[in-house]
Amino acid sequence: MRPSALPALEDNYIWVLGEGSRSLVVDPSDAAPVLAAAGQGLVPQAVLLTHHHHDHCGGVPALRERWPDLPVYAPDDARIDLDCERVGDGTRLRLLGLQIDVLAVPGHTRSHIAYLGGGNLFCGDALFSLGCGRMFEGTPAQMHASLQRMSALADDTRVCCGHEYTLANAAFALAVEPGNAALQARREEALAQRRAGRPTLPATLASERACNPFLRCAEPAVRAAAARHLGHAPSTDEETFAALRAWKDVFRA
Template sequence: MRLSALPAFEDNYIWVLRDARRALVVDPGDAAPVLAAASEGLEPTAILLTHHHPDHCGGVPALLERWPGLPVFAPDDSRIALDCERVGEGSRLQLLDQHVRVLSVPGHTRSHVAYLVHGHLFCGDTLFSLGCGRMFEGTAAQMHGSLQRLAALPGDTRVCCGHEYTLANARFACEVEPDNAALALRRAEAVRQRASAVPTLPTTLASERDCNPFLRCDIATVRDAVAHRLGRAPADEVETFAALRGWKDEFRG
């Protein structure tokens, strides 16, 4: 299986996982990059959508014009006004001769899902490299639970998220854990990658568990940083996470 990231808009990625010519296309907010790839031999066999935001699904109608009958899989959300197969927690698909597992990961949106395919985690805007999505519709408890669930997957799982946010997230993560050596190495790597116009993704869950503060709410250094900001110790991991997310929302570093 070959993975590629098609840049779209300012910082989106449309993920393509292919077996020879056939491919799964994940979150095509813009049809143009997929159509351009098709001119070079790409043959979509299915579209996977993680959530309803237009920058993740807006290109689907144009792709269906190009490939009528192309299967589309999406969460059960009426805001995705497409003819598609609805999926949710426990759904199992068989695509490109691969088992596809669907995970419910609410928080960024109430109906957000992620797809696990051949060791690749297509997580939309739930988990980012060194960060996580904003909670537009969910609660801190929901988002923390979703992230912990993803973090429990095997460490070599490749994290394929929806945006190139790694450098901005790294600045915040270093504010939280300035002495995290693994984080310093990851940030330096990301700087080199972006200087060469190379995506910082995919990353791995092992790296994220070592570096991403939103997956480290049980770690003393993260809890201490939150306690310093709150002026008291957080009550539990959910409050730690909520305080981190609020801090990140205000961060301008």
């Protein structure tokens, strides 16, 4: 079941899985795009939240005004001040006739979760196409482990992340691996998609493993780039990841 992306705010995506009254809404930053889709028949069966940041859950109160009994699933974090069902690692939901598994993916925030169902990974701000989220609360060890956990999923898993960051991430990824032909092709694809007014998402995990430097910390070219930034060779994949993330935090194309 392929999801659709509703653009919201400056560069967010609200994900909708399903159709009509058999739909799930993921990370509604703003109610307006969802309410507009309701005019075309959308009636959400439930809302899934990945983390507490306002640009991922700010639209819920207005959606609850429209649909007062709308179930909301969210990580166990008091900063999500909503009446909702708390879920965590290993929780298994049954929605739209699908099995949806909850994965703990801390790093961007300490309570960040992802939802895996119907061949789709709704990963919020943990994993981006060609990038990953900033570590606001987590450690490099946590973030690297979370990315490796997601990277181990099936090749055809669709990566449904929370922002349209692919081209900006491509600039950094090419600074790390300028000779990566798959990455060069992915950038051209993303350019064509944006010129046509289309999202660059979802991407497949197979593509991300071939192109995303944060999933490629064991690759010699990525390690060599991290070494140039560090001034010495990283001793582990985790140290490579930490160097890349610190470099990305100050990178300007």
